[in-house]
Amino acid sequence: MSLSQKNTDVLIVGAGPVGLSLAYELHRHGVSCRIIDQKMAPSETSRALGVFNRTLEVFERMGIAQEITAKTQPVHFLNVYARGEHLMQVSFESRAFETPFTYPVFCPQTHVEEVLRNRLATDIHVEWGVTLEAFEQDATGVTVQLRDTRGDTSELRVSWLAGCDGGHSKVRKDLHLPFTGNSSETWLIADVELDWSLAKDSVYGFFSPLGTVMAYPFPEGKRWRLLNTAAREQTDPASVAQQFTHAIASVYHEEPVHVPEPLWTSVFTIQQRHVPMMRVGHCFVLGDAAHVHSPASGQGMNTGIQDAFNLAWKLALVARNVAEESLLDSYTAERTPIATTVLRGAKGFTLAIGNPTLTMQYVRNIIMKSFFLLKPLRSVLNGQVSKVLSGLSLSYKQSQIVTEDWRVEGINTRNMGGLLSGERLPDIHYGFDNTARLYNLLHSTDHTVLLFAGLQSDETDLLRIRELAEYSAQQQKWLRPVLIAPNPESYDSLKEWSGTTTCILDQYGTLHHRFGAEKQTLYLIRPDGYIGYRNQPATPGNFESYAKHVLGIRATVLV
Structure with missing residues (x-):
């Protein structure tokens, strides 16, 4: 050795x-x-x-x-067929989350x-x-x-x-x-070259009494991934092709479907463990x-x-x-x-797609059809599916390194609660023509501290923001400050002083409103794009205390 x-x-x-x-x-x-x-x-x-x-x-x-x-192949919908009819369509659109990626891709x-x-x-x-x-x-x-x-x-x-x-x-x-959990059903997956008229911007579900078949598009050619929730003992290519053909044809009648022998197959037992x-x-x-x-x-x-x-x-x-x-x-x-x-x-x-009894299949299909036909229910279903699949709603609000020092002084006439610590930062658009992206302000590997002068800022507020920017600039090993001014006057004042620190004009106060920045405000954005800390009224002392005692930053990183 x-x-x-x-x-x-x-x-x-x-x-x-x-x-x-x-x-x-x-x-x-x-x-x-x-x-x-x-x-x-x-x-x-x-x-x-x-x-x-x-x-x-x-x-x-x-x-x-x-x-x-x-x-990649953009995928916009899930379409489901059962009993020879189009049962429902679900949209994967995620515009409500303010993301540059409103759909998944395959x-x-x-x-x-x-x-x-x-x-x-x-x-x-x-x-x-x-x-x-x-x-x-x-x-x-x-x-x-x-x-x-x-x-x-x-x-x-x-x-x-x-x-x-x-x-x-x-x-x-x-x-x-320990890897706790259980094993459940055995499923079959196969990659095939499939010649049919169904559009590739969708996932398809065929809810057959013979077992549910799901079809997922590959980006290239006519290749599809098929999944069968009722795997048979016969897994030779001809038998696999026959299983998929019969299951799909039993519920999808808009065209003849012939599934050829697969390019690749795998039979596996579903594991749910962590x-x-x-x-x-x-x-x-x-x-x-x-x-x-x-x-x-x-x-x-x-x-x-x-x-x-x-x-x-x-x-x-x-x-x-x-x-x-x-x-x-x-x-x-x-x-x-x-x-x-x-x-x-x-x-x-x-x-939802597994192998329930015939009675449960009937009930499931009725419920899905109802959600599709009734517009209010359809909107709820679309939103829930997007929320679960997109991953955009997940947060770290309960994390031990996520906190806030947030106190609104006086009466916040605009009642602006701001974005919460632990939430994913949305990609807010701002500026004169609303095309500037908030994500473009974030550093690629370091923390980014957003320093808002405040909608009601005065010279004292601008001075405090400068103090915060000076403190942040000393933390070059892990932190990059961004100054955000709500009007041309405060922007000119901060820009003249800022030197190499990024300074932007928040035209129309879009960012100030979304972040609840009535007075001077600090938001710390982690390298993974989540809000780690927020502070209003922002002070160097509060921020330093968070960095040292919560995040665990060593005092020796000052430069």
Whole structure:
């Protein structure tokens, strides 16, 4: 056994979309890492297909959204057929959440992985055919034992170990983390070249007494992913094609449908499981290593990528000695409830499309038809489906690193409550022609502090905002300030003083109104796009107290 002396902050086990996302984010944050995978080469088949709205926002923050969406299929609707008729249509539109990505897109998981590998290629290469044999952690790090394809072993010392190694995770098992939950139905999925007239901007559900079939479009050609909730024992290509053809034809009568023999098939038992904690000392579990669920709602890859996005900035602050290690406790505290919520949603979708009795199928179809025919109910259903699938409504309001010092002095005549701590920051449009994007003000890897002069600002308020900007400018290792003025006079005053600090004019006070900034106001936006802290009336003392005692920022980061 050889001992590797290479200084590496993080070892990532698993080079799927979650491990690659974590590696890319850590690299952007200036943290060294290695990524290994026991497979000999990247996968050529894809279980995951859907990329939902919140994940697209994450990709935009990572700087890869355009590369991802260049080879995707936008999906606007879910259309359901039953009893030979069109039962309902659900819209996936998410405009109410103020996002640049109002619809999900579909693409193979392999495409996401390829984009991430290409971005990493100049600095970090996946070490294929390398297996994690064992690891042992202590108070300062983790010692890991690796084995390559020749059987040679090596020992590596790292500060942190991240298990992105899937549902059968060795990292999770060796940490003795319970994987609580259950197994339920056995389903069949297949990729086929399907020649029919149905538009590719929709997911289709065929609610047949023979079992529900779901159809998901690939971006290229006539390729579709089919899912059958009633898998038969015969899984040879001809039998699989026959199963899908009969199930679809039994409820969809608008054209003859012939499903050809599949290009790829997989039979699997649905697992609904999760761990009680996602961090143990210097080790973490992410993605399927921490939570697995039904593919009915398509949330697996999305939730795992968002795990990585949540962990990366925290791990970077600790690895760079900017924040105390206690900050990492918030990873479990924030992501475990999200995993539970996603599992609950996936279970609901599974029950909706699963294999109920004929009586329950009849009741289900009547309810769905009613929601579609009655416009008020249809609007409620569209909103609920979008809320569950998009990921845009998830928040961290209960997190231990999310808080506020919020007190409105006097009478707030506009009754502006502002955006709440823990919420996802919406991409508000503002300015003269309402085309300027709030997201363009956010720093790509650091926290961004939005400093509002206030709609009723006077010279005293402007002075306080300057003091806050000066304090923020000293925190260059983790923070970037943005000054926001409500009128040309205050803008000119702040701009003359601001130097290199970003200063914008909030034409018509759009941002001030949305953030409840009657007087001088501070909002701290985390690197993952959530509101970590808000303060009104804003003072350097309040902000410094939050940074030190809640977020765990070390006082020595002042420059």
